[in-house]
Amino acid sequence: MNNYSELLLYIKQLADADPYISTVTNKGFVNTDEYISNLYPLFDIVVTGASYPSQQMKQFEVTLSCLAPRDVNPELTNDKFFGNDNEIDNLNECEACLNRIWLIMNRDFPKNNIVATADPDLDIILEEKENVLDGWSMSISVITPNTTLSLCSQT
Numbered sequence: 001m002n003n004y005s006e007l008l009l010y011i012k013q014l015a016d017a018d019p020y021i022s023t024v025t026n027k028g029f030v031n032t033d034e035y036i037s038n039l040y041p042l043f044d045i046v047v048t049g050a051s052y053p054s055q056q057m058k059q060f061e062v063t064l065s066c067l068a069p070r071d072v073n074p075e076l077t078n079d080k081f082f083g084n085d086n087e088i089d090n091l092n093e094c095e096a097c098l099n100r101i102w103l104i105m106n107r108d109f110p111k112n113n114i115v116a117t118a119d120p121d122l123d124i125i126l127e128e129k130e131n132v133l134d135g136w137s138m139s140i141s142v143i144t145p146n147t148t149l150s151l152c153s154q155t
Contacts, residue, residue, distance in 0.1 A: 003144045004050070010112070011062070011101070014104055024044075025044045026045045026046055027044060027046065040133075041066060042066070043067075047063075048062070048063055049061040060143075060144070067128065068086075069090075071086045087126070090135060091124065091134055091136065095136050098122065098138045109142070116142055117143060118141065121138070121139050
């Protein structure tokens with residue numbers, strides 16, 4: 001019926017239940033840093049497009065992002081690989097969070113009559129916005145049934 005909102009609420013429920021996530025938004029990661037009250041790590045859900053592959057199906061393009069602020073240690077270091085910040089830790093934890101949520105979604109999709117069209121792609125996010133956020137964004141396509149459309153309906 002309300003495929004768009006049901007999909008958003010389902011993913012939000014998964015993100016709220018994840019022990020790593022502190023804040024869940026739906027603004028797109030470029031706009032997530034606008035709120036002073038954000039607690040990090042942050043998980044963002046945004047539907048970037050939709051289509052109707054058939055009269056019985058709806059397809060949604062979804063981008064999920066997990067972001068954490070970079071913490072720079074003011075002490076100098078000679079370690080050229082790890083440096084003096086937590087960039088690698090942020091990337092590791094944010095990727096693991098997206099992986100957990102993807103695995104749960106992928107397991108639950110058949111129960112919810114949803115199909116993922118392909119394996120997700122992840123893009124790295126480094127030093128984003130004012131809070132210098134690191135993380136990943138994951139793009140997926142999902143197909144849901146269009147159960148409320150009736151060709152016999154007069155509305």
